[in-house]
Amino acid sequence: xxxxxxxxxxxxSEWFKSAPQLRTGVxxxxxxxxxxxxxxxxxxxxxxxxxxxxxxxxLERLMPRNRAASVGVAGVAGVALPTCxxxxxxxxxxxxxxxxxxxxxxxxxxxxxxxxxxxxxxTAVAFPGEPLMVLARFVASxxxxxxxxxxxxxxxxxxxxxxxxxxxxxxxxSGERWRVFTETARADLIEAGGFLVLGAAVAATMNVLIxxxxxxxxxxxxxxxxxxxxxxxxxLALCSEADAFVVASLPGLPxxxxxxxxxxxxxxxxxxLSLQAGTFGRPFALRFAPLTFVVAIACAVAAWAVFLGGxx
Amino acid sequence: MxxxxxxxxxxxxxxxxxxxxxxxxxxxxxxxxxxxWLIGAGLIVVMLAGVAIWRDMRGASxxxxxxxxxxxxxxxxxxxxxxLAGLIVAPPALGAxxxxxSLDAGTRQVDPAEIEAYPPLPAGEVTxxxxxxxxxxxxxxxxxxxxxxxxxxxxxxxxxxxxxxVARVVIGCCAADGYPVPVRLxxxxxxxxxxxxxxxxxxxxxxxxxxxxxxxxxxxxxxxxLRRVPEPEDPYEY
Numbered sequence: 299x300x301x302x303x304x305x306x307x308x309x310x311s312e313w314f315k316s317a318p319q320l321r322t323g324v325x326x327x328x329x330x331x332x333x334x335x336x337x338x339x340x341x342x343x344x345x346x347x348x349x350x351x352x353x354x355x356x357l358e359r360l361m362p363r364n365r366a367a368s369v370g371v372a373g374v375a376g377v378a379l380p381t382c383x384x385x386x387x388x389x390x391x392x393x394x395x396x397x398x399x400x401x402x403x404x405x406x407x408x409x410x411x412x413x414x415x416x417x418x419x420x421t422a423v424a425f426p427g428e429p430l431m432v433l434a435r436f437v438a439s440x441x442x443x444x445x446x447x448x449x450x451x452x453x454x455x456x457x458x459x460x461x462x463x464x465x466x467x468x469x470x471x472s473g474e475r476w477r478v479f480t481e482t483a484r485a486d487l488i489e490a491g492g493f494l495v496l497g498a499a500v501a502a503t504m505n506v507l508i509x510x511x512x513x514x515x516x517x518x519x520x521x522x523x524x525x526x527x528x529x530x531x532x533x534l535a536l537c538s539e540a541d542a543f544v545v546a547s548l549p550g551l552p553x554x555x556x557x558x559x560x561x562x563x564x565x566x567x568x569x570x571l572s573l574q575a576g577t578f579g580r581p582f583a584l585r586f587a588p589l590t591f592v593v594a595i596a597c598a599v600a601a602w603a604v605f606l607g608g609x610x
Numbered sequence: 611m612x613x614x615x616x617x618x619x620x621x622x623x624x625x626x627x628x629x630x631x632x633x634x635x636x637x638x639x640x641x642x643x644x645x646x647w648l649i650g651a652g653l654i655v656v657m658l659a660g661v662a663i664w665r666d667m668r669g670a671s672x673x674x675x676x677x678x679x680x681x682x683x684x685x686x687x688x689x690x691x692x693x694l695a696g697l698i699v700a701p702p703a704l705g706a707x708x709x710x711x712s713l714d715a716g717t718r719q720v721d722p723a724e725i726e727a728y729p730p731l732p733a734g735e736v737t738x739x740x741x742x743x744x745x746x747x748x749x750x751x752x753x754x755x756x757x758x759x760x761x762x763x764x765x766x767x768x769x770x771x772x773x774x775x776v777a778r779v780v781i782g783c784c785a786a787d788g789y790p791v792p793v794r795l796x797x798x799x800x801x802x803x804x805x806x807x808x809x810x811x812x813x814x815x816x817x818x819x820x821x822x823x824x825x826x827x828x829x830x831x832x833x834x835x836l837r838r839v840p841e842p843e844d845p846y847e848y
Contacts, residue, residue: 318705318706318707318807319707321701321702321705321707322704322705322707322708324695324699324701325638325639325701325702325703325704325785326704326785326786327692327695328639328692328695328696328700328701329638329639329640329784329785329786330784330786331692331696332627332630332636332639332640332644332648332692332696332784333639333640333644333783333784333786335623335627335648335651335655335692336627336644336647336648336650336651339650339651339654339655340651343654420782477665480658480661480662481662483658484616484620484658484659484661484662487620487655487658488611488616488619488620488686488689489685489686491623491686491688491689492684492685492686492687492688492689493685493688495688495689495691495692496685496688498692499691501786502786505786509711510711510712534786535786536783536786536787537783537784537786537787539782539783540781540782540783540784540787541782541787542782543782543787544782544787544789576685
């Protein structure tokens, strides 16, 4: 297969020249993979470390018994851990299999990529004239994570999550720790990696197919702007450290659609959807993604009304 | 997927990341700051596969405890796509195609707070300048700091009908979030007509204020000097 690929490579280069759009798409695809893989590696290492070195009773002691309270703790834990959304998925799954309530693990999943200091600093740099944008993003994203977690406590069913993701893992004997660490990280990487690639391919296709005019013709209709920016946040799957720079400079777009884009993006996008479907199963992803999407838009609108004056 | 196959896949994937850093091609996809992340991730991926292979060779059986011994699905094969794309093809940086598609969509706004920090340009000499800065000074300030000054811009060529632009792509994190900053070339230098898409050029010229300021368009530069240059190691601006 390697040999075949090597033989094909001059042909491929020719293709690229004759189809510039394909070339752009492939570049974007490789870029998303190259950008996201290190973060996924961090995530699987964390997941492996939790599996091997953190006994279940330590987590039990850290998390409040009350499930609603544990959702709050998980949200705050997300603030402290600057992980990218790809890293959060294997970690959340590992937390579940170590006995943390699914609602709390899911809150962590949503909070970690969206409200950490790195992302907030990037937002502040991207919006130098609007310091309240940072606060609005923080509150709306944390709100999305906590509200979704609480809704899960109330309505969520454990059966939606695929059985292997919630199987309780027993504590590891001390001699076995390094083996479990590397094996868990390796298995998580192989499993999640394929889905990351799938998500990257979808996002790259959308990146090429969506005409840039979409962005520039949104100035007048606020509601249309909100809906389109929310959808764009899902299909473009931008990294949460970069999305603020992208929307900040869009011409003629009011603040509300921009905020919606920043809140929806880290919570639900095609790359994440693919990762979640692979990790927690399709029935879960098909319920969780729409729920998060709606909650994120609602939280963004609420934060906008409170912090950005609503009327501007 | 079999365990051995998965290990080979991981070796290819980690090798791909390391190769992209080694050759410098990673700059076509991400910011230079990602360099150490990529090296670290590449080494770890290779090590995870290496340790698994080493253990298997020693014949240590892989236990079924820990809940992670289930077989991996077919999705893992997808890892082969970016690994091979990076190892063999290494697709080029974003170029004329990505700029051409956005030329009609209007130019980007720049926040005035960013520009106030720009000092006046020194008089009487050619000032080299990132195209994004030229854009910023031209679009927001009505070009006041640019009038009468000679600047030098480096970028690639974008042709659209009769118009020729020199452009760069600005990225925040990776190429997926890149947006183009085009500057239209005007003047009667004969070389202007021979330029082709994606050629890298260096332009010395003067800012030309728009005749119709109401329409958001790419800023224009009147060309004094024009020469072809090799593609820079780092094709993006930040």
